[in-house]
Amino acid sequence: MKTSELTGSSLDWMVANIEDVGCLYWAGEERKKQTFAEWKENGIGYSPSTNWAQAGPIIEKEKIGILFYVDHIPDDADEPIWVASCGGERALGHTPLIAAMRCYVLLELGKDVEIPEELI
Numbered sequence: 001m002k003t004s005e006l007t008g009s010s011l012d013w014m015v016a017n018i019e020d021v022g023c024l025y026w027a028g029e030e031r032k033k034q035t036f037a038e039w040k041e042n043g044i045g046y047s048p049s050t051n052w053a054q055a056g057p058i059i060e061k062e063k064i065g066i067l068f069y070v071d072h073i074p075d076d077a078d079e080p081i082w083v084a085s086c087g088g089e090r091a092l093g094h095t096p097l098i099a100a101m102r103c104y105v106l107l108e109l110g111k112d113v114e115i116p117e118e119l120i
Contacts, residue, residue, distance in 0.1 A: 050095075
């Protein structure tokens, strides 16, 4: 999936994997990744794409800049457009947190990412 299209649970899942938040668990001596279903079932409540308290430390740590994108807003845009930049990368989103978290995923994992089938 393209990083620029990540939203909701798929975006939160990618950030959680980067931040190592509740996505890994121990099975005996082996460290394994949880499936998306297991992650959601555990009720982690991790949603940096909508929760400033969770996204804020990432934005500060990664020095992500967020601005309202006033230049060249498409005529058919029905929602605000925000631009986030970090580490030489830029990402857009309909909210400042979506833009910031997309930028973070772009910086860490690139333009295309693999996500669990449940999120497609």
